[in-house]
Amino acid sequence: MSTRPSPPIRFGLIVIGDEILKGARVDAHLGAFKRMVGERGHELAWHWLLPDDPEALIAHLRFSMGRPDPVFVCGGIGATPDDHTRECAATAADLDLVRHPEAKALLEEKFGDEAYPNRILMADLPAGCGLIPNPINRIPGFSLGGHWFLPGFPQMAWPMAEWVLDRDYGVSALIQERAFELRGVPESALIPLMRDLGAQFPEATLFSLPHMGEDAHIRLGFRGRDRIDEAIAALRERLDHDGISYRACS
Structure with missing residues (x-):
């Protein structure tokens, strides 16, 4: 963990997935993110649980992108038809969805010819976004407008979030x-x-x-x-x- 001093920060958390709302899975992210930000002296200020619904996602992301809080967003960045987060984030920020060259190279390196035609869609990201490294399978998340977009799988999302926290936010006095x-x-x-x-x-x-x-x-x-x-x-x-x-x- 980084020991770089930092003022205390209020974070938001958005968890996306019909499987959680409908009961097929239980949300484990809330407790984990409370722990991760809290042990660094920061605060999880709010938490939304949203469906895999483009209209709802765009409206909520537009609202949260207009606020000062940095936000972690978990879920919906895959390549299946029910994964809407990448496109909705671009729409909420009034950006085009474009093929990110570095993400494209990572997917091609990992999957070879099998990256096409479907897995490569995970490289279609909001124009100008940054990448978040994924230490588990190397398929990156992305950052945009003070939001950190991560996979829904906890074993991937949590180490990626800790990398973001340590690189960008440091440690404040503990509550x-x-x-x-x-x-x-x-x-x-x-x-x-x-x-x-x-x-x-x-x-x-x-x-x-x-x-x-x-x-x-x-x-x-x-x-x-x-x-x-x-x-x-x-x-x-x-x-x-x-x-x-x-x-x-x-």
Whole structure:
């Protein structure tokens, strides 16, 4: 992993595939990307799960390309008729789909004559895009408009994403999380406390996470990079002042 210092970055994640929406496969990307960006001190800010539908893909990619967040996109870059991501990315960016010479050479080297007529379609990419190396089978992904387009297969997508993260984004200070477990108090009673401490520590995120059922309780704490020890001390002091019982979470 790169140790180059970097400011914290908010990433988006788009996972594409009818097979996930219809239940044939379970999405493993969300947890993996949360881990990958989190262990580098960054944040996965949002996640979309989209169908293999060109109209939906174009609309969502146009929207996300207009935002500042870098985005990982997994799925739909193959050569079968249900793989629409390459063409939809080009359309969303108002670019032509053209045969990328370096991608063409990689596919010809890998498959020889069998690259034609179908596998070579994976070299048809948005004009001017960059390539992302694939250490598993050498069929590249591509980059465009702050988006990193990867295969849907986790064993390929994840090492490719780590290469992107280490090459382009470096490491920021890790996010810390400290919390207390509260019982016998309704969440509504915590609103004044949360309003006051949230304003006192704007550098951190104050969160309240209720748990229902037999073991009903509320996890109340702070998440962030700065002033977490100070914020959690202030939260402890306020809970004591308000007579709310608590215990520190492990």
